[in-house]
Amino acid sequence: MGQALGKVQAKPVSLKQVHITDHFWNYYIDLVRDVVVPYQWDAINDRIEGAERSGAVSNFKIAAGLEKGDFYGFVFQDTDVAKWLEAVAYLLVTKRDDALEQLADEMIDIIGKAQQPSGYLNTYFTIKEPGKKWTNLTECHELYSAGHMIEAGVAYYNATGKRNLLDIVCRIADDIAVVFGDGPGQIAGYDGHQEVELALVKLYEAMGNRKYLDISSYFIDKRGQQPSFFEAEADARGRSTHWNNNKIHIDPEYFQTHRPVREQEAAVGHAVRVVYMLAGMADVAKETGDESLIEACRRLWDNIASKQMYITGGIGSMAHGEAFSFDYDLPNDTVYSETCASIGLIFFAHRMLQLEPNSRYADVMERALYNTVLAGMSRDGRHFFYVNPLEVTPDVCEGRNKNFNHVKPVRQEWFGCACCPPNIARLLASLGGYMYSTNGNTIYSHLYIGGEVELSLDGTKVKLKQHSSLPWEGTARFEISLAKPAAFTLALRIPGWASEASVVVNGEAYALTDKVVDGYARIERVWTSGDQLELVLAMPILRVRSHPLVKQNAGKVALQRGPLVYCLEEADNGAQLQQLLLPQDAKLEDAYEESLIGGIHVIKAEGSRLQFEQWGTQLYRTDTEAAMEPASLAFIPYYAWANRGKGEMTVWVKERF
Structure with missing residues (x-):
């Protein structure tokens, strides 16, 4: 262990102590309670016509012996149920709802029946491949899925005082402590997708059982040690992969196993895994006083916030691997910026605030919350973004260019891999705990x-x-x-x-x-x-420019007022947004428009539009200049875009000098 932390740590004020009565945020909290959670319950029960099938609830019923059938969905499909239960728990803290609680209790009873005598709980391996559990931690997310259920169990116990789900997750954790470790017959490894680390610390805080903290520390300490656990695991199963018929290729950076966590210098690989890992590291550091862990958290925080984060608080610039790429690589149109990644960044920021209260963490927490997280859900609570672009042209992302297929110009009803919608629900339902x-x-x-x-x-x-x-x-x-x-x-x-x-x-x-x-x-x-x-x-309208090494934003400017980043949308400015320019000396005016998208402030300015009416059919010309014509520009908050149908959008606009 490292040296103990020098500062007295702060303690978060719990959700039970806070009652939100905020005009802006109550809309979204009520939306989660009245629309999102019921909608998601219907979605995971496959009751929404036209939406992608989930199978999440039926998987538990099949594993419990209550229904006949085959497993459906991804190997981690159980987490949709776990996150739904966690969101329900937070809603029950702030407002009792007997009907909702009964629904949750009934689901928990089904989960209990699906649990194996050892404590193991995973419907995929129970139904589909019972002989292969714990054989492909690299890809199959067993500990990740267990972690989400543990979080739900702790939240539900804190909300209701009922131990039904808590006892289930204690048995899960007890089984994990038996299976994993350096002893004879144990697995000396860890999961491909970090999450269980932070969940086990929550269980430790609820139960006071040091075993849960120790196994969380074990997973963190073991990660990145050589020889590679994932390579050895792959060799043991013939290097088969869960996802296709090829042999597995393991990229250590994708899994954050290229170095021990205390030696990592920059955020690399799958973005959600990085921030979940860092949240777990901060949790363990808080409980153990391990300064080497908190120093690693600071170093990776600095890399993310100063070199790899979008102005909206989004992280993860590559669609390939849903991953970080390299410092200052922040494309706006092919960006991934998964909603879950920003939520994970909020988790990490919140934990850093307890270790060392500093506004730099809260500023990022606020930025991600007001922009990417809110943008991830429509105003009706029934449509969601998985990917959060900063520039969209519908014809491009719906066309033949496969580089843009992950970008959607409108929010989707549901996803086969539906991690983001329930993640939004559980975050907004627990918002009072972040204040x-x-x-x-x-x-x-x-x-x-x-x-x-x-x-x-x-x-x-x-x-x-x-x-x-x-x-x-x-x-x-x-x-x-x-x-x-x-x-x-x-x-x-x-x-x-x-x-x-x-x-x-x-x-x-x-x-x-x-x-x-x-x-x-x-x-x-x-x-x-x-x-x-x-x-x-003071809340002036700010002109924000990128670091010169962010090539994609050279010569461009974005607008921000207070915590809100703004964007241009086709509904207000017409098509071909790339032809618009904002003069450096243009007067920026803020105006409240009550009837627009639930009531928003709009930033207006007089700019210019490039005109190419005389261009003709030639692709390139040397004998013409683009003409300018005046254009009235209207910027709306980024979180509000795509609530008025399909159209172009851009956060960064060319600046005219």
């Missing part, structure tokens, strides 16, 4: 979302009521309720997008000179019940 943390007598406010939070500082009960005008305006007002006066610090994040920040306490300006530490304005005083604090953040 605050405490460290000693300091309360950190990471996200400005209206609502109430009740917590205890050194035995003093504190209630904060937050009124937020984000994302449209930059004010957050806090009302403090206390039984008696108490001294504590309220640490308010100053976002990177705020050009100025000011604080007013009980109507009087509070000087922030020397009070901003690691991006948080620390308001230290003896508070009395009824005190009010207002944070005012």
